[in-house]
Amino acid sequence: MSHVTSAVRTPLITGGKTYADVTEDISRQVEGRPTREWTIAFTISVIVLIYGTACVFWTWWEGLGVWGLNKTVGWAWDITNFVWWVGIGHAGTLISAILLLFRQKWRTAVNRAAEAMTIFAVICAASFILMHMGRPWLAYWALPLPNTFGSLWVNFKSPLVWDVFAISTYFTVSLVFWYMGLLPDLATIRDRARSKVSRYIYGAFSLGWNGSAKTWARYEYMSLILAGLSTPLVLSVHTIVSMDFATSVIPGWHTTIFPPYFVAGAIFSGFAMVQNLMLIIRVVFKLEDYITVEHIESMNKVITLTGSIVGVAYLTEFFIAWYSGVEFESYAFINRATGPYWWAYWAMMTCNVISPQLFWSRAIRRSVVWTFTLSVVVNIGMWFERFVIIVTSLHRDYLPSSWAMFHPTLFDISDYIFSFGLFFTLFLLFAKFLPVVNMAEVKTIIKSSSEKLPVSVSGVAKGERVANPTFNKDVD
Amino acid sequence: MSDVNGSGKFLVGIYDDDDVVLKAVRDVKKAGVRIHEVYSPFPIHGLDVALGHPRSRLGIAAFLFGLSGTLTALTLTAYTESFDWPMIVGGKDSYSPVVYVPVIFELTVLFCALGMVGTFLVSNGLGPTVKPLMYDLRTTDNKFAMAIDLSKNNLVEGDIEQILKNSGAAEVNVKQF
Numbered sequence: 001m002s003h004v005t006s007a008v009r010t011p012l013i014t015g016g017k018t019y020a021d022v023t024e025d026i027s028r029q030v031e032g033r034p035t036r037e038w039t040i041a042f043t044i045s046v047i048v049l050i051y052g053t054a055c056v057f058w059t060w061w062e063g064l065g066v067w068g069l070n071k072t073v074g075w076a077w078d079i080t081n082f083v084w085w086v087g088i089g090h091a092g093t094l095i096s097a098i099l100l101l102f103r104q105k106w107r108t109a110v111n112r113a114a115e116a117m118t119i120f121a122v123i124c125a126a127s128f129i130l131m132h133m134g135r136p137w138l139a140y141w142a143l144p145l146p147n148t149f150g151s152l153w154v155n156f157k158s159p160l161v162w163d164v165f166a167i168s169t170y171f172t173v174s175l176v177f178w179y180m181g182l183l184p185d186l187a188t189i190r191d192r193a194r195s196k197v198s199r200y201i202y203g204a205f206s207l208g209w210n211g212s213a214k215t216w217a218r219y220e221y222m223s224l225i226l227a228g229l230s231t232p233l234v235l236s237v238h239t240i241v242s243m244d245f246a247t248s249v250i251p252g253w254h255t256t257i258f259p260p261y262f263v264a265g266a267i268f269s270g271f272a273m274v275q276n277l278m279l280i281i282r283v284v285f286k287l288e289d290y291i292t293v294e295h296i297e298s299m300n301k302v303i304t305l306t307g308s309i310v311g312v313a314y315l316t317e318f319f320i321a322w323y324s325g326v327e328f329e330s331y332a333f334i335n336r337a338t339g340p341y342w343w344a345y346w347a348m349m350t351c352n353v354i355s356p357q358l359f360w361s362r363a364i365r366r367s368v369v370w371t372f373t374l375s376v377v378v379n380i381g382m383w384f385e386r387f388v389i390i391v392t393s394l395h396r397d398y399l400p401s402s403w404a405m406f407h408p409t410l411f412d413i414s415d416y417i418f419s420f421g422l423f424f425t426l427f428l429l430f431a432k433f434l435p436v437v438n439m440a441e442v443k444t445i446i447k448s449s450s451e452k453l454p455v456s457v458s459g460v461a462k463g464e465r466v467a468n469p470t471f472n473k474d475v476d
Numbered sequence: 477m478s479d480v481n482g483s484g485k486f487l488v489g490i491y492d493d494d495d496v497v498l499k500a501v502r503d504v505k506k507a508g509v510r511i512h513e514v515y516s517p518f519p520i521h522g523l524d525v526a527l528g529h530p531r532s533r534l535g536i537a538a539f540l541f542g543l544s545g546t547l548t549a550l551t552l553t554a555y556t557e558s559f560d561w562p563m564i565v566g567g568k569d570s571y572s573p574v575v576y577v578p579v580i581f582e583l584t585v586l587f588c589a590l591g592m593v594g595t596f597l598v599s600n601g602l603g604p605t606v607k608p609l610m611y612d613l614r615t616t617d618n619k620f621a622m623a624i625d626l627s628k629n630n631l632v633e634g635d636i637e638q639i640l641k642n643s644g645a646a647e648v649n650v651k652q653f
Contacts (some may be wrong), residue, residue: 019618045616128521144552153556156523157565169582173589180593187608188517188616207597208606212614215600217524221532222596227588233585238577280564447494 012106012445015289019443022290023188026435026442028284030189031198034432037284042432045424049475052418056131059411061301064134066411072397072404077412078181079134080386081419083267083436086167086241087262090234091270092118096181105448106298108441109290113281114128114274115178116434120426121273122171124419128286129167131415144287159243166240169231177226180219183209230349238266251332252393257320262312263383268306268352271299272378277427279372281436293366300365303378309357310385312351332393340405341392344384351381485634485652487624488611489645494520497620501526501539501644504622507639512625515615534592534599540585541591549576549583611651623651 011040017025029035034042069076087475092115098108130136141398142164154161178206185205193199209215242262243254275296282291321333336345364370391406489504493499498520505512505526513633514523537604540543550573565626568575597603612621624636637648 015590023517124599144556144575153561155563155565156553156557156579157568157572157575159578162582165582167584172586174587180596183602184518190608191610191613191616203608204604207604208607208608209602210608210610211515213516213520213523213527214529215602216516216519217529218534218596218600220519220533220536225535225538225592228583229589232581236578236581243578268583306621360519363597366577391596440518460623 003372004211010294012121012292012294013110013289014292014441017289017446018160019446022439022442022446023192025287025290026185026437026439027189028435029194029431031194035284038428038432042428043430045421047421048417049421049425051357052414052421055411056127056418057416058474059131059415060134064132066409066418067415068407068409069411070404070406072402072449073130073391073394073396073406075390076406077173077387077408078388078414080383081127081416082128082132082263083241083339083386084354084379084383085121085423086384087212087238087266087269088267088273088379089118089121089170089174089270090238090263090276092116092121093170093177093230093234094267094270095274096177097227097234100227104298105445106122108304108445109287109292109295109437110274110278110299110304112178112181112434112438113277113431113436114270115174115181115351116427116430116436117273118270119178120430121270122167122174123426124423126167126171127419128415137150149460161241164237166237170237173233174228174266177230178342180222180226181438181441182434183207183219184211185435185438187211188439189435190301215450216298218390235263238262250393251326251328252336252389255312255320256317256318260458261310261317264309264313265352266304268303268310268356269382270305271306272375272382275299275371275375276379279368279375281431285431285436287408290442293368296368296371297362297365300359300371303375304356304365305360307352307378307412311353314349327330332396335396336388336392339392339396341395344388344392348381348388351377352385355381483578485626485650486611486649487626487633487640488649489622489624489642489643490612490647490649491612491620491622491644492618492646493644494518496619496644498526500622501638503643504624504639507643509636510621510628512628513531514578515611515621515623515625517618517620521651522619527566534596537595538588538592541595542588544591545584546580548587552583559582587624593634608643609653612649 015021067076067078092111095107095114096111100109130139133139140149142154142161144156145151154164163333171211183206186202190199190202190206193202239259239262240366244256246255248254278291278299279296282288318337320335324330334343355374356375358370359365364374393407396403488581489500491500494516497514497516501514501523503510514525514527553573553576554571558569562568562570584636586637610616611623612619615621622640624640626633626636629636640648
């Protein structure tokens with residue numbers, strides 16, 4: 001393996017790509033006609049979205065009585081789905097911000113699609129907030145508006161209000177971060193465009209970018225600060241989501257371990273979703289040279305780590321429930337594992353704690369089929385985790401006469417399906433009309449992380465390159 | 477922002493490699509030529525220093541915008557919760573700053589991010605109706621361009637062209653705006 005930086009490191013880009021190859025490979029799917037696979041997938045997504053939208057409107061028209069909620073279980077699939085989607089939405093910002101600060105170069109090939117996924121997942125999550133309000137036209141009551149608008153000032157001491165601020169800030173900042181990252185690539189597409197229409201549209205969205213040294217210097221500086229801002233932001237979002245539960249007095253929710261445990265779970269499920277999407281994208285768009293087995297393995301390592309943190313959190317919760325000597329707390333946890341919802345609890349345990357441990361094997365970690373399957377399993381498990389936390393903590397009320405079970409109705413299921421239609425419609429539109437890999441960033445790592453350096457990339461002799469001390473270093 | 481209102485006649489040296497163009501900047505400057513700007517498809521570390529661009533002050537802007545977010549959140553929570561309509565919730569004082577930390581943090585981040593990005597766009601003259609000044613269309617693909625403003629240089633065109641070629645330029649073109 002001829003390698004410029006270090007023979008120890010495995011290359012991140014294979015196939016001896018030049019700068020021009022990167023532009024060509026990534027722009028191809030934006031400029032070409034939609035493929036048959038894309039058209040089929042998009043059609044299915046739109047049909048699902050239309051069906052789901054009709055069901056959501058019916059839910060609003062009839063009222064939340066169409067869901068299976070009852071007096072005891074007042075939160076079920078709605079909040080489960082909300083937390084699940086918000087959790088998935090954590091991977092994008094983690095990849096683009098935290099891994100940027102940690103100088104993880106493999107992030108360059110996957111950050112664009114992961115950030116897009118984040119934005120769409122947060123939109124899906126927000127749709128459940130609107131749904132569970134029952135009267136979405138009064139959603140603005142969650143904003144701090146003067147009392148003359150019909151309600152009192154919002155209660156700033158409530159975690160639900162913190163959530164409004166956290167989710168909306170997270171969505172806005174992620175969107176801005178993603179769009180700023182797109183600017184140079186939109187300019188590339190603009191300058192290659194043959195038709196007037198696409199030159200006009202990509203021209204308008206690229207905001208007149210021309211890649212001058214001054215702009216790049218400021219751009220890099222801005223990206224670094226945005227990453228610094230997004231890092232605590234992404235951790236704050238699921239922390240605050242967990243406080244929706246942790247600040248209550250319901251046994252099973254009233255736990256100080258929730259914030260770190262929720263954040264780890266969010267990263268866990270987010271990376272699993274990124275794996276699912278990237279494994280499809282790399283085959284459909286023929287990007288195997290950019291999204292390599294190294295990338296898949298790196299993400300599987302993150303999944304193993306966060307999955308293990310989640311596992312430790314489950315065990316800690318159980319231990320503390322017993323060790324605290326609080327009967328209600330102990331009962332809540334024993335009931336989770338052995339009560340009427342035992343199957344949900346053990347589905348969660350199997351999918352989240354046991355099966356990801358298979359990734360300790362290098363062969364499984366580097367297998368595309370295993371990765372895809374286990375990632376689906378992880379996301380099933382993480383859905384069950386939220387279901388277990390929410391429903392099993394509620395279904396045994398203080399008075400045994402109030403004990404109840406939750407049975408999902410057609411509309412519980414259809415409103416969940418709606419979010420899949422929405423997510424995949426948005427993601428497929430993104431995958432067709434925007435470059436799915438950040439071309440400008442990938443070009444910056446070609447020399448240091450390419451399998452073999454093509455002669456056409458450089459006018460400098462190879463010996464000179466190795467001898468040049470500034471070449472292998474990141475000079476900020 | 478000299479590149480935003482560029483006009484006149486430019487000599488554009490086209491380079492194939494980022495390391496070559498970085499070295500060329502030093503060589504060309506040493507030969508006494510004033511460089512207008514360098515254009516590249518991706519950021520080149522050290523290029524802004526080599527060109528003599530001042531360090532970006534975006535960090536100061538970001539801090540001030542962040543501070544404005546903090547103050548907004550402090551004012552908003554204090555005004556609504558303890559002045560306009562005081563309420564005691566959960567036995568806490570009507571003004572309990574610790575409970576407002578999440579809101580204060582989120583608004584700080586929001587104001588900081590939006591303000592900084594806005595400053596970035598304004599300071600670089602970027603916007604949806606801006607027509608980009610491209611010295612060579614290939615600089616968003618795989619080429620690196622060094623633009624020399626002829627009106628700001630005393631050397632004759634032929635000499636500058638030779639200096640650019642000696643510094644490693646694959647081609648030298650004339651661009652008129």
